[in-house]
Structures are given as C-alpha cells and as structure tokens.
Amino acid sequence: MHQQFRDTLSIATAVICAIVLSVDAVSAQGRGGLAGAAAPPTFDPKDFSGYWELPPDGHDGRNIPSASLAPTVTKQKLAAVVAHDAKGYRWCYNVGVPNLMLLTRPFDIRISNGLMVIIPEYTAAQNRWVYLNRDKHIPAEEYEAGVNGDSIGHWEGTTLVVETTLFHPENGILGIPGGGFRTPESKLVERFRLLNNGQVLQVVSTWTDPKVFRTPHTYELRYSRLPRTYEPRPNAVCDPYNDERAQLFAGPPKSTP
Amino acid sequence: MRYWFLIAIVIAAVGIAGDHVRAQQSNLPDIEGTWVRLDTVGAGSFGAVNALTGNAVLTPEAAAAAAAGRQGGGGLRPGLVADDNKPHAAGEPYVVTDGSCTLPGGLEPNSSAFHIIQSKDEVLIVRENPGLHRTIYMDGRTHPDLSRWRPTVVGHSVGRYENGTFVIETVGLTPGGVPGGGRRTAETQLTERYTLSGDGRRLTMTYTWNDSKIYQKPHTYQIVAERQPADSWPFEDWCDSGDPTQRTSVIPPKQLP
Numbered sequence A: 001m002h003q004q005f006r007d008t009l010s011i012a013t014a015v016i017c018a019i020v021l022s023v024d025a026v027s028a029q030g031r032g033g034l035a036g037a038a039a040p041p042t043f044d045p046k047d048f049s050g051y052w053e054l055p056p057d058g059h060d061g062r063n064i065p066s067a068s069l070a071p072t073v074t075k076q077k078l079a080a081v082v083a084h085d086a087k088g089y090r091w092c093y094n095v096g097v098p099n100l101m102l103l104t105r106p107f108d109i110r111i112s113n114g115l116m117v118i119i120p121e122y123t124a125a126q127n128r129w130v131y132l133n134r135d136k137h138i139p140a141e142e143y144e145a146g147v148n149g150d151s152i153g154h155w156e157g158t159t160l161v162v163e164t165t166l167f168h169p170e171n172g173i174l175g176i177p178g179g180g181f182r183t184p185e186s187k188l189v190e191r192f193r194l195l196n197n198g199q200v201l202q203v204v205s206t207w208t209d210p211k212v213f214r215t216p217h218t219y220e221l222r223y224s225r226l227p228r229t230y231e232p233r234p235n236a237v238c239d240p241y242n243d244e245r246a247q248l249f250a251g252p253p254k255s256t257p
Numbered sequence B: 001m002r003y004w005f006l007i008a009i010v011i012a013a014v015g016i017a018g019d020h021v022r023a024q025q026s027n028l029p030d031i032e033g034t035w036v037r038l039d040t041v042g043a044g045s046f047g048a049v050n051a052l053t054g055n056a057v058l059t060p061e062a063a064a065a066a067a068a069g070r071q072g073g074g075g076l077r078p079g080l081v082a083d084d085n086k087p088h089a090a091g092e093p094y095v096v097t098d099g100s101c102t103l104p105g106g107l108e109p110n111s112s113a114f115h116i117i118q119s120k121d122e123v124l125i126v127r128e129n130p131g132l133h134r135t136i137y138m139d140g141r142t143h144p145d146l147s148r149w150r151p152t153v154v155g156h157s158v159g160r161y162e163n164g165t166f167v168i169e170t171v172g173l174t175p176g177g178v179p180g181g182g183r184r185t186a187e188t189q190l191t192e193r194y195t196l197s198g199d200g201r202r203l204t205m206t207y208t209w210n211d212s213k214i215y216q217k218p219h220t221y222q223i224v225a226e227r228q229p230a231d232s233w234p235f236e237d238w239c240d241s242g243d244p245t246q247r248t249s250v251i252p253p254k255q256l257p
Helices: A004-025 A077-092 A243-248 B002-026 B046-052 B060-068
Strands: A048-051 A107-111 A115-120 A128-131 A151-158 A161-163 A187-195 A198-210 A217-225 B033-037 B112-119 B122-127 B134-137 B155-164 B165-171 B176-178 B183-184 B189-196 B200-211 B219-227
Touching: A107 B122, A115 B046, A115 B112, A115 B122, A198 B134
Parallel strands: A128 A151
Antiparallel strands: A048 A107, A048 A217, A107 A115, A115 A128, A151 A161, A161 A187, A187 A198, A198 A217, B033 B112, B033 B219, B112 B122, B122 B134, B155 B165, B165 B189, B176 B183, B189 B200, B200 B219
C-alpha cells in the first residue's frame, strides 16, 4: 500500500512538473533572454517574428487579380502614375506600402506587445511600423504623410488585422499590384496569418478607395519562413548615379553587330 | 516503479531551473521604445559631444596611421563630396552632397531618434532615417569567421542580459573613425552596455573599444538617450535623388556687422 502510494505520488509529481515545464516553454516565447536559444522551435500562431521572403518564382506565392477600377480613373491618370513610378524606379525612390511587401529580398519581422516592425534588405525601402498599442489612426493634421502611411493592428483570433491610411500623395511608388494606385484617401486592410505549421505567412490585402476602385481590390501574398540561423545580407543597394544602371531605364537595348 | 520518484525529482529540478530563468527574464530591462540622444555636457552639437569624449590613447602605430588617414575614416562619409566642416568665405560656393539619398547607418545614434525592438531571438536598433539597422542576435550564436565576413558599418553583434544590463558584443566593422579620436578595424572588438535609469526614462550606453593594435588601453565613452512618449511615431525621411536641388551648392551669405 505504501509502495503504491509512493508510485502514485511520483507519477502525479511527474505530471505536474511536465505541466510546469510546458508553461515555461510557452512563456519563453516572450521578450528577450537566452532561454529561447536552447528550446526547440515551437509553433506559436501569433509569433510572426522571423525572416520571410516571397518565392523567387514570380508565379508562386502571389495571387493578384486585376483590379476593377472606378470609371473616374482615366487612361491619362493611369499614364501619369506609370510615368511617376518609372521616375521613382529610375531615381531609387523610397519604396513603401504596397510595393515594400513585394520585394523579393527577405525582410525581418519582429513583433512585440506594442508593435510589429518590418525591416527590408533594401536601401531604397522604408522600414515599416505597425502599431498594436493604439486603435485609432494619428489625426491627419498631426501626421506627416509618408510612403508607408499610418498602420495600426489588432488581433482577431490568430489573425493580425492591419489597417493603413494617410499615404503621401506623391512620395514613393504609387502603383498597386493588380492595377490602380494609392491616394491619401486610400485605405488598406491586411490580414496576416500563419499557415503550414508556422512556415508560411499569408497576407491578404484589400484596398478601398472610391476614387480608384469600383469594388474593393483584394490580393494575396504568401511568404516562406527562412531558417532561424539566417542572417541578413548587406542591403541591396539602389544607386541613382550609377550610369550603367541608368542605361537600363533609358530604353530598350540596341542590338549590336 | 521507484524510478518514477527519481525521474520526478529530476524533472522538478529542471522545472525549478526554468523558474530561475523565468525570474531572470522578468528582470530584463525594458529598453524597447523610441529614444533620442541627449547633449548631456552642453556641447551644443553632437559633433562637439564626440570631440569632448576625446580620450582615446592610441598606439604609436595607430596614431601615425590615423594621422596619415590610412586606416579609413579619414575621408568623407558616403554622400559628402566636400568637407562641410571646412570654413568657407562669404560668397564662396561649395557642394556638400552628391545628391544621393542613401545614408549608411551606423553604430552610435545620430541626431535622429532611434528605436529599439526587443524580441526573443533578436534586438533591433533602428535609426529613424534610412540606413542600415543593427541586428543583435540573442540566441547564443557566435561571431562569424571574420575571414569570411564582409565588414559593414554595423558589423556583427551578439547580445545578452547581465543583471538588468543589456550587453552587446560587436566585431566585423568597416575600418574608420570612432568618437573621441578612436579608430577601428574589422578585428576591433566593441562592447556596449545599455543601462536604464531607475525611472526607465534614460538609457546610458557605455561604449568600450578593445584592440591592442590600436589602443594602449580600452577606449570608453558614454552616450545618454531619453525615452520618448509611448504614443510617438517615427518620421519618414523623404529625399528625391532625381531632384536637382538635392545637389545645390551652398553659398554662404555675407554677414551683417
């Protein structure tokens, strides 16, 4: 009887300790420290932190249908946007939303209690900040509009819903994947969610702007997680004063005999 | 079955160790947020602050190399095409930039705000203006073999927490100057210790450079930063390389008596 009691006590102790350990493992997903170094990677559906990249094949990881544009969007207006963006690519304009999210170099996402930051590996791209500690946008009269706009996010289950507005009217690349362009009145809602046991980050983007889109324009991007040991390479450089690079934008190459 | 008791003791011991780690984590300094460097000595400019920290004791060889400008850092930072610290007579035009919008980034904070993001595997230090950010790996990895490392302005950094202090070790930096008359090469070791004030509003960053080829004794100085309100946000630094005024010469005006 005494032996049985001791065995039962031992099993109960082991079970309790196992629970304590599992709680430790979960809490180790929090901020900082070296405890996480030795722990095996676990799938936390809210932990987007890591390095992500779009598949190198431009036909993979991207589902971008054509946008239905508002009747007020004229060919002249579209041509002006194309010309603006062509100048931007030529002169290495800072890339922001939405084209920041289509860069083919990896970017580093770090998420904490108050914010999510998206850091690209490209000199001509702005770092992106998503605030999780406020539920209202900065008042427009206080905000200096930028290429990334003002992004705020909140959780709906394991999906991070990010709303962005207050874009700059001219700065950056204006074109939107699938057609159309962003304006100061545009609103973007992105839904970030982990798939495939945390190895894929799905971002579903929906643009609304009555002056540009007849109906909300939605497309999806899927990023692959890079190994935990990945270290960012030196930033890809965009040099507007590189003459040979400038020739790329001067027109189609001439055939040489 | 008596082994269950032994297993339970072992698991309990591990659980207690986990508690210890968790307790250490709860004492981690909360340095996440937006910071702005302070002029704590009344120098009037950050360049002057750097000059006031001029306590580097160089080896004769390093001093000679520094004087000859052979060790890097003697030239202008990328983007500058003329020495803007050189006095110019009224009416004498001079060009201060090459028009490029690319900034190099760097170790010490400049006059812009900088942002610290603490995550499980990394701490990021991101300047408000464009330029390479710093990634401090917290997962226990070691520095790379420098013979296979291309030096950068932020080098390779690993970090840890020591009794409430955030400690960063960095190597692999591009050769150049260091505040206070110091020098550095890719092999030079930098140790930074970030300590919060009791009220959490000030961050004292102590820099210590070690390199027996350059310094007769470790070269140390401090930079102090002030925490910004939690609801503050970064400004985007917009610059258009295609704008001819980016390369406009500066013409000092005549001064009235």
